[in-house]
Amino acid sequence: DAGVTQSPTHLIKTRGQQVTLRCSPKSGHDTVSWYQQALGQGPQFIFQYYEEEERQRGNFPDRFSGHQFPNYSSELNVNALLLGDSALYLCASSLVRGHTQYFGPGTRLTVL
Amino acid sequence: GQQVMQIPQYQHVQEGEDFTTYCNSSTTLSNIQWYKQRPGGHPVFLIQLVKSGEVKKQKRLTFQFGEAKKNSSLHTAATQTTDVGTYFCAGHNDYKLSFGAGTTVTVRA
Numbered sequence: 001d002a003g004v005t006q007s008p009t010h011l012i013k014t015r016g017q018q019v020t021l022r023c024s025p026k027s028g029h030d031t032v033s034w035y036q037q038a039l040g041q042g043p044q045f046i047f048q049y050y051e052e053e054e055r056q057r058g059n060f061p062d063r064f065s066g067h068q069f070p071n072y073s074s075e076l077n078v079n080a081l082l083l084g085d086s087a088l089y090l091c092a093s094s095l096v097r098g099h100t101q102y103f104g105p106g107t108r109l110t111v112l
Numbered sequence: 113g114q115q116v117m118q119i120p121q122y123q124h125v126q127e128g129e130d131f132t133t134y135c136n137s138s139t140t141l142s143n144i145q146w147y148k149q150r151p152g153g154h155p156v157f158l159i160q161l162v163k164s165g166e167v168k169k170q171k172r173l174t175f176q177f178g179e180a181k182k183n184s185s186l187h188t189a190a191t192q193t194t195d196v197g198t199y200f201c202a203g204h205n206d207y208k209l210s211f212g213a214g215t216t217v218t219v220r221a
Contacts, residue, residue, distance in 0.1 A: 033209070035211075040213075041213055041214075042116075042118075042200050042202075042211035042212050042213045042214050043155065043200070043209075043211045044211070045208050045209060045210065045211075048207060048208070055207065056206065056207050056208050058208065088154075090154060090155070100145065100157050100160060101145075101157065101209065102157065103147075103154045103155045103156070103157075104154065105153075105154050106154050
Protein backbone atom coordinates (compact mmCIF):
# COMPACT_ATOMS: atom_id res chain seq x y z
CA ASP A 1 0.00 0.00 0.00
CA ALA A 2 1.61 3.22 -1.18
CA GLY A 3 1.71 6.12 1.16
CA VAL A 4 1.41 9.73 0.11
CA THR A 5 3.50 10.50 -2.95
CA GLN A 6 4.58 13.86 -4.29
CA SER A 7 6.26 15.04 -7.44
CA PRO A 8 8.65 16.41 -8.31
CA THR A 9 11.13 15.91 -5.48
CA HIS A 10 13.06 19.06 -6.21
CA LEU A 11 12.35 22.06 -8.40
CA ILE A 12 14.25 25.23 -9.27
CA LYS A 13 12.38 28.21 -10.68
CA THR A 14 13.06 31.90 -11.20
CA ARG A 15 11.10 34.84 -9.89
CA GLY A 16 7.87 35.49 -11.74
CA GLN A 17 7.49 31.94 -13.01
CA GLN A 18 4.66 29.60 -12.21
CA VAL A 19 4.91 26.12 -10.67
CA THR A 20 2.63 23.11 -10.28
CA LEU A 21 3.22 20.50 -7.60
CA ARG A 22 1.42 17.17 -7.49
CA CYS A 23 0.24 14.87 -4.75
CA SER A 24 -1.32 11.43 -4.63
CA PRO A 25 -2.96 10.62 -1.31
CA LYS A 26 -2.64 7.44 0.67
CA SER A 27 -4.94 4.73 -0.62
CA GLY A 28 -8.47 5.21 0.69
CA HIS A 29 -7.93 8.80 1.79
CA ASP A 30 -10.25 11.47 0.43
CA THR A 31 -8.89 14.68 1.95
CA VAL A 32 -5.70 16.45 0.91
CA SER A 33 -4.05 19.34 2.69
CA TRP A 34 -1.07 21.39 1.54
CA TYR A 35 1.55 22.95 3.79
CA GLN A 36 4.55 25.20 3.27
CA GLN A 37 7.54 24.58 5.49
CA ALA A 38 10.29 27.19 5.44
CA LEU A 39 13.70 26.23 6.78
CA GLY A 40 13.68 25.93 10.55
CA GLN A 41 9.93 26.49 10.83
CA GLY A 42 6.88 24.36 11.34
CA PRO A 43 4.57 23.53 8.43
CA GLN A 44 2.15 26.34 7.62
CA PHE A 45 -1.33 25.36 6.41
CA ILE A 46 -2.08 26.55 2.87
CA PHE A 47 -5.41 24.92 2.12
CA GLN A 48 -7.40 21.69 2.25
CA TYR A 49 -9.36 19.92 -0.47
CA TYR A 50 -12.27 17.61 0.10
CA GLU A 51 -14.79 16.44 -2.49
CA GLU A 52 -12.87 18.40 -5.13
CA GLU A 53 -13.44 21.70 -3.40
CA GLU A 54 -11.28 23.98 -1.32
CA ARG A 55 -12.77 23.68 2.17
CA GLN A 56 -10.33 25.57 4.35
CA ARG A 57 -7.61 28.10 3.60
CA GLY A 58 -4.73 29.50 5.59
CA ASN A 59 -3.19 32.96 5.31
CA PHE A 60 -1.76 32.60 1.84
CA PRO A 61 -2.33 34.97 -1.11
CA ASP A 62 -4.38 34.13 -4.15
CA ARG A 63 -1.17 33.32 -6.01
CA PHE A 64 -1.53 29.95 -4.30
CA SER A 65 -4.29 27.86 -5.80
CA GLY A 66 -5.11 24.22 -6.03
CA HIS A 67 -7.24 21.51 -7.42
CA GLN A 68 -8.45 18.08 -6.42
CA PHE A 69 -9.33 15.47 -8.99
CA PRO A 70 -12.02 12.77 -8.83
CA ASN A 71 -9.37 10.20 -7.87
CA TYR A 72 -8.53 12.44 -4.83
CA SER A 73 -5.12 13.43 -6.15
CA SER A 74 -4.30 17.10 -5.93
CA GLU A 75 -2.23 19.88 -7.42
CA LEU A 76 -0.82 23.03 -5.87
CA ASN A 77 -0.18 25.94 -8.23
CA VAL A 78 1.84 28.99 -7.35
CA ASN A 79 1.89 31.96 -9.73
CA ALA A 80 4.30 34.88 -9.94
CA LEU A 81 6.90 33.17 -7.76
CA LEU A 82 8.78 35.22 -5.18
CA LEU A 83 12.10 34.45 -3.54
CA GLY A 84 10.19 33.95 -0.30
CA ASP A 85 8.25 31.07 -1.81
CA SER A 86 11.35 28.90 -1.53
CA ALA A 87 10.39 26.15 0.89
CA LEU A 88 9.49 22.51 1.32
CA TYR A 89 5.91 21.97 0.17
CA LEU A 90 4.21 19.13 1.97
CA CYS A 91 1.05 17.33 1.03
CA ALA A 92 -0.87 15.44 3.70
CA SER A 93 -3.84 13.15 3.27
CA SER A 94 -6.44 11.90 5.71
CA LEU A 95 -9.41 9.58 5.62
CA VAL A 96 -11.89 12.24 6.59
CA ARG A 97 -11.54 15.87 7.44
CA GLY A 98 -10.01 16.27 10.87
CA HIS A 99 -8.39 12.88 11.16
CA THR A 100 -4.72 12.03 11.45
CA GLN A 101 -2.78 13.40 8.51
CA TYR A 102 -0.16 11.39 6.69
CA PHE A 103 2.53 13.48 5.09
CA GLY A 104 4.29 12.89 1.81
CA PRO A 105 8.04 13.38 1.38
CA GLY A 106 7.57 16.91 0.08
CA THR A 107 8.73 18.96 -2.89
CA ARG A 108 11.71 21.22 -2.30
CA LEU A 109 11.12 24.42 -4.28
CA THR A 110 13.94 26.88 -4.80
CA VAL A 111 13.18 30.25 -6.36
CA LEU A 112 16.17 32.14 -7.74
CA GLY B 113 -6.15 33.46 14.20
CA GLN B 114 -5.05 30.44 16.15
CA GLN B 115 -1.41 30.43 17.22
CA VAL B 116 0.54 27.51 18.60
CA MET B 117 3.75 28.17 20.51
CA GLN B 118 6.37 25.60 21.45
CA ILE B 119 9.20 25.79 23.92
CA PRO B 120 12.07 25.30 24.01
CA GLN B 121 13.13 25.82 20.40
CA TYR B 122 16.23 23.71 20.92
CA GLN B 123 16.92 20.92 23.40
CA HIS B 124 20.40 19.46 23.76
CA VAL B 125 20.16 16.34 25.88
CA GLN B 126 22.67 13.96 27.40
CA GLU B 127 21.91 10.37 26.41
CA GLY B 128 19.95 8.71 29.18
CA GLU B 129 18.46 11.92 30.56
CA ASP B 130 14.84 13.05 30.36
CA PHE B 131 13.46 16.14 28.63
CA THR B 132 10.09 17.81 28.16
CA THR B 133 8.79 20.03 25.39
CA TYR B 134 5.76 22.25 25.85
CA CYS B 135 3.05 23.45 23.54
CA ASN B 136 0.55 26.27 24.09
CA SER B 137 -2.36 27.39 21.95
CA SER B 138 -4.02 30.80 21.94
CA THR B 139 -7.40 29.09 21.51
CA THR B 140 -9.13 25.98 22.80
CA LEU B 141 -8.43 22.99 20.60
CA SER B 142 -10.62 20.11 19.50
CA ASN B 143 -7.54 17.90 19.61
CA ILE B 144 -3.77 18.14 19.53
CA GLN B 145 -1.40 16.04 17.49
CA TRP B 146 2.32 15.45 17.80
CA TYR B 147 4.66 14.79 14.92
CA LYS B 148 8.35 13.99 14.61
CA GLN B 149 10.50 15.11 11.72
CA ARG B 150 13.94 13.66 11.25
CA PRO B 151 16.57 15.82 9.51
CA GLY B 152 15.83 15.85 5.78
CA GLY B 153 12.56 14.01 6.31
CA HIS B 154 8.89 14.82 6.57
CA PRO B 155 6.63 15.01 9.64
CA VAL B 156 5.54 11.61 10.92
CA PHE B 157 2.47 11.30 13.11
CA LEU B 158 3.13 10.23 16.68
CA ILE B 159 -0.11 10.60 18.57
CA GLN B 160 -3.40 12.46 18.92
CA LEU B 161 -4.93 13.67 22.20
CA VAL B 162 -8.61 14.52 22.30
CA LYS B 163 -9.92 14.58 25.87
CA SER B 164 -9.26 17.20 28.49
CA GLY B 165 -6.47 16.01 30.81
CA GLU B 166 -5.70 13.01 28.61
CA VAL B 167 -2.38 11.24 29.11
CA LYS B 168 -0.99 8.74 26.64
CA LYS B 169 2.25 6.79 26.65
CA GLN B 170 4.30 5.37 23.83
CA LYS B 171 7.24 3.46 25.24
CA ARG B 172 9.51 6.19 26.64
CA LEU B 173 7.28 9.06 25.46
CA THR B 174 4.48 10.50 27.61
CA PHE B 175 2.00 12.94 26.06
CA GLN B 176 -0.38 15.08 28.05
CA PHE B 177 -3.29 17.34 27.06
CA GLY B 178 -4.16 20.15 29.44
CA GLU B 179 -7.44 20.44 31.29
CA ALA B 180 -8.41 23.54 29.32
CA LYS B 181 -7.39 21.88 26.04
CA LYS B 182 -5.03 24.75 25.27
CA ASN B 183 -1.70 23.20 26.15
CA SER B 184 0.17 19.96 25.84
CA SER B 185 3.49 18.42 26.73
CA LEU B 186 5.74 15.65 25.51
CA HIS B 187 8.06 14.06 28.06
CA THR B 188 10.83 11.78 26.84
CA ALA B 189 12.48 9.49 29.35
CA ALA B 190 15.97 8.00 29.07
CA THR B 191 16.80 9.81 25.82
CA GLN B 192 18.41 7.74 23.08
CA THR B 193 20.25 8.81 19.93
CA THR B 194 17.21 7.67 17.94
CA ASP B 195 15.23 10.50 19.56
CA VAL B 196 17.11 13.07 17.47
CA GLY B 197 14.80 15.23 15.35
CA THR B 198 12.28 18.03 15.54
CA TYR B 199 9.08 17.47 17.47
CA PHE B 200 6.04 19.46 16.42
CA CYS B 201 2.75 19.86 18.14
CA ALA B 202 -0.21 20.75 15.94
CA GLY B 203 -3.46 22.13 17.25
CA HIS B 204 -6.57 21.00 15.47
CA ASN B 205 -9.55 23.32 15.07
CA ASP B 206 -12.05 23.94 12.26
CA TYR B 207 -10.49 21.12 10.24
CA LYS B 208 -7.15 22.95 10.18
CA LEU B 209 -3.89 21.93 11.75
CA SER B 210 -1.77 24.76 13.13
CA PHE B 211 1.79 23.68 13.80
CA GLY B 212 4.15 25.08 16.36
CA ALA B 213 7.69 25.98 15.33
CA GLY B 214 8.98 22.74 16.83
CA THR B 215 11.56 21.66 19.35
CA THR B 216 14.77 20.45 17.75
CA VAL B 217 16.42 17.76 19.84
CA THR B 218 20.07 16.81 19.67
CA VAL B 219 21.64 14.09 21.80
CA ARG B 220 25.17 13.83 23.10
CA ALA B 221 26.41 10.34 23.80
